[in-house]
Amino acid sequence: MLETAASLVSTTNPGLVLMAAGIIMVFMRGFAPRAAVLVGGPVLALATLLSSGAWGVDLATFDAFGLTLSLYRIDSLSFIFGLAFIIAAAIGGIYSLHREDGVQDGTGMLYAGAAIAAIFAGDLITLFIFWELTAITSVVLIWARRTPRAYAAGLRYLIIQMTSGLLLIAGAALYHNATGLIVFSEMGAVGELPVVSAIDIAEPGAWLMLIAFGVKAAFPLAHSWLQDAYPNSTETGTVILSAFTTKLAIYALARGFAGLDLLIWVGAIMAVFPVFFALLGNDLRRVLSYALISQMGIMVCAVGVGGELGVNGAAAHAFASTIYMALLFMSMGAVMLRTGTTKASEIGGLHRTMPYTTLFAIIGGATIASVPLTSGFAAKSLTMSAVGYDGQMWVWLALLFAAAAAVAHTTIKVPLSAFFGEDRGRRPEEAPFNMLLAMGIAAVFCIGIGVTPRWLYELLPYRDTALDYLNHDLWTPTHLVTQFQLLVFGALAFVLLRRYALYPETTPGMLIDSEWAWRRAAPSIAGALGAALMSFERAFARTARQVGGRIKEHLVQTFAPARGVSRRVPLSSTAIWSAFLLAAVLLIALI
């Protein structure tokens, strides 16, 4: 009996455990039962993950569509992403405890469960199923805000996420047709890398899958869903949203496309362009959304560099940023709960009554800037070194630029705008205890990983390479001094420019981004085309009516009694015409 139970646990995808908890959560009422499920669900999922069976083999399979699909397959790459997601689910659960909303809590856990299940999917069909499930469940977190703007943003989000899923399944089908492969663990040429292997980019299906992953990873020009949807969610919804969708895409890219050179440049662009939007943003949750895109860019770059150090960098950064971005979003969520807004133009001076939240925001800000002794430093250094060893100087400079700019747009701006800066007279209460607890746990992770990064490095896909880096590169005086130079000079430039009034004051309003193309330009073009078509249709109908009228009139004239065809013709002339026609036919036949 015990053996059967142990066997069942070791072959159960941890995501399914969390999804089951999510379904139960919908019906839970009261603080204690909700707390038990919100925290107990991730704990059970963690226990399931830790008691998993052998790595690198399909632990649970089923037959469908004439294929054998793998519901659960685990290796060192999926393990670290799964672990990060379970920790994020637990933190998100604690953070949500103050607000009794079964639908939001339940869909939040279903979303986290679907993302974890997707991480451990062993084939593309299973990945697609959970990929789409993440889209369907996560949109509820946006709609939970229950404002017209949230409904519209949610709808746009859903369309884009579903499109990503369609591209994925289309790509998978094409890829399967061409190569006969459907597994998501040993795709294409299995090279020297034991964990990840590249999808053969020469296949057309591979490109569709790359675009599908890119849409979810917020590639440039496909990114607008992120800063559109996340700030429109509830204060708890944004925290949960920030953890899963984009990191799932990073996992998929690392699994399928590690070492693809194109991704290096895509990542560099992604890292740099959002910093301007982040600096100018008024809504601080939108600022953090852009900061998240910039962080994603660094991860995409690491995936593009590939190799052991690159994949380690992407995995470590994904793990760390899942937690520190959640911490930053949680601090802004607390501000939103207490003041009703996160617009920089409407808040300020909140440190007076929300000191714990202020402190946590500062810790999150320091971590995103990679201050030594934070998880950002331990994680991002791997990527910077991978790019450096790869000899990509311009990309390396771009990533340095993005890292330094983060000092301005997040590390200083977010705490300054919300908690310091101009005092607008708001004296809200400190965040509820559960929120502070969740932020505290995230902050402990941020500093804990920074101070003792060994345990994280031991979990990375290429453990030996990671530990070698830890022992020889991470804590060198050169690395520490150069990192402090980057940060201190960046902060000094910010303070000087602000002192001499060269720093643009945050004003109410928004910045148009690539979404302008499909929210403003496309409808205008479609409207203009529609109007042109309508004019053409009207002109065509008018002409057709006129021509038809004339034909009708002519026919009436021709067939009317005593007119044309109806006129009586003498029999003799008919005979002559018939003979003439017969002669003509004979003549043609003879010739």
Added chain:
Amino acid sequence: MTGETPKAAPRTPREGEEHPLSLVLFAPLRSAQTPILWGLVIAAIAVAAAGFFVKPGYYFPLESIPVIYGVVGAAAVAITILLSIPLARLLGRPETFYEDSNKTAQQQDEAKAGEATPDA
């Protein structure tokens, strides 16, 4: 329960409302803009000087330039801030930019519908 979070109306701050932790941690910072600036200047000098006592980075020859990381850091922040000023003018729009455009289109449709059925 999950509707729009009600906005707390701003009110005049009163004495004694501050959290004790805030007074300990952050009160000294409120009037310390100049000390913060000088602190950063001193820190910048210190880390720049420290750069001369450590081996330069080894990824690119560029790293042998003294204080190159500091230059990149300061330039990155300065470029981001200075470029954002014209960018704000170019891309800045009112908060309801998209909602307004939708409303206008709807109003236009209604106007056209009114023209099409003048008896209505």
